[in-house]
Amino acid sequence: MILHGDLAPVGNRISLEQNADCILEVMFGEHQYWLDSGTSALALALLDAKANFPDVQKPRAIIPGYCCPDLVAACVYAGVEAVAVDIGANDPAYDLAQLRLHLDANVIAVIAINFLGIRERLDELRVLIAELNLPARLIEDNAQWFPAAASEMEFHADYVTFSFGRGKPMSLLGGGLLCAKRPLVASAVTSIEKSAQPSRLLPLKIAAYNWLLKPQLYQLLNRNPVLRLGETRYVPLDYIAQFDSYRRTLVTANFNLHSARNNDLSRSFDSVVLAGGLQQLDQNCAARQMQLLRYPLLCADEKIRDRLLAQLSAAGLGASPMYAAAIDQIAGVANFIIVPEPLHNARHFAQRFMTLPVHSHVSQPYRARILSLLCAAGVNPVSSAAH
Template identity: 40%
Template sequence: MDTLRALSEGVLPPAGNRIALSTAESNAVQSLFPDRVLSWTNSGTSALALALLAIRRDAPEVDQPEVIIPAYCCPDLVSAALYAGYTPVFSDLAKDRCHYDQEALKRALSERTLAVIAINFLGVAEPIKSLRVALNRPSVAIIEDNAQWFPSKPQVQTTAADYQTFSFGRGKPVNLLGGGLLVSSNDPPRQPGTAKGSALQRGLYYGKCMAYNTLLHPTMYQALARNPWLRLGETRYHEHTSIEAFPAGQAHLVRANIQTYWSHERRAEKSYRKHLAAINLLAPQIEASEERLLRYPLLLESRETRNALLHKLNERGLGATTLYSDTIDRVNDVPQQRLRQAGDNANAASFAQRFLTLPVHEGVKAHHIERTLTVIDCVVG
């Protein structure tokens, strides 16, 4: 009976809102970042690589430059760094936190350090001003990686970072199935611009968007999620090979999808903030910000509890994930010989073993929230 019920209800995608196909010319993004240079690229990884190239251009005297990244992060940070000619140096997280241990970060600095990448983790921003004070190295640039976040209100954005990057890939806050953005104070070494696609290319892209929207429905998504051959959601390293223009046909969809993102209700997120604060070790960080979350991040006391909860939630098709599953030095295919470890990464390893995410996108309905909280109450108590 439980199996039949699970099949009839399907599987929630862990992230992903439908793509709005309304077209409009817009300066919606420029109005968020007035007086800043916007460089549109084919991916968030390209935007990050472009920032690193700009930093390297301004410090030609540094041979074999290094960039510091968190020990628990997306492997795309590594591929962007290697593409730009850097050695990625991974540094530990603070205990029971999703951001840097600032003492470990200071120990990771070297004469070759040109940049630090600060992650906005699912909508929980790294404290950039505090980070800058801890570094006490004006020559070290800070890149705020916002691949998992986008401004939740139409108001001017400010940051203490030198560069900001954004992603419009699948499952991102503003989802266009691809594309990236670098926000900077001056022109980067190259300006990819916007690709000019044919009518056929645009038609194929729109068809791809419609197919994606259809697959987001739980009864459709389960065909992908329950197929073991697809290894859906598995974290793997992919070499970055080029920085290209923003994909053809997508520029006209930016405004509509930003506005759609701003209009989404936050019912699931608000419910989890309220009901899970007592068991979530990340609750203080989450509650310090009112920013919209891409997924609800849940850090538990033990690996055993996390694993039991993950199993029960996914048995019922409720879209829980472990995100990256492990520290960056243990991700499949990451070229370990090209990385440098700064000290141990015990906190990051512990974080990876006890962490999971819950979906909060527009497809999460009241009955999904109720079932999720019931499962958590049964497992965690």
């Protein structure tokens, strides 16, 4: 089998087709705030939650122990202390027993991550908050998932955020959206700066991004040790601004592209990793799974993960460790978070976790090669990597 080039871990082509009507403005609820990034959307939600609890002297927000440092950046911008709580042993969702221990009157928000398309247990979080008689707001962070149809746009959290950044489910190389149950308070809204005029180079940047996603070109970036692609680190949020007018015209065409995608490749991976005994994610994750941004694979131990990751990476097959550590061990984060209990599960999860690509550039030869390596790495016999 001859493969030409390296796969990116994530990323689909961005359409440059423009449309004056933004279809999502009609499909989402009435309280929408279109912003310059997903981090800005999360920070704005936190600013509003904070404004609703003026008597809380030291407002806090709960974040999961395995997550993107952009959550911390949003908390810092909003003047809210980020409290990291451990996740499940084999589940990116919260350890509910640990969460219960750290929910108190200072907590103004709990951030619930839709992890790569595996939903957090929002109903259970709401029940837990109600049982403790706390007014904390629930924020559903959907930076790693986007609805593909109107039927998926009914939300139940107090705030729901989305990101249109690079490598997101519906990427526009920038932008974010906050949907809220009720209008935001004036003090939060006044923090939004007017958007600058979109750069005339933005269409060229998007076209270049589309080209660089092609395996033959991505290989040039991926094999360059100076670039350190995919490195996870803390980046502060400096401002919140409005969504720009040019990206708004791209929303409809790119939503239509996103809606047309399917989960066929994810099901192919399922058939091999489950039969081979590779997948260690809690079985409850499957029931919460929707369309995936990347395929999540949790190995039995670090040694198996590292060996499989090395094999897939050497072959240019788009495998990635995602976040290589628990949130308190990410570069630049330590001074900005509170960790009341050791994040044992998050650290063990990070050591064993990796992702596989499911984007449109994973053609049949790449798919066959990935399945073959997964089959060979399985702890149980698998009849065929082609199934």
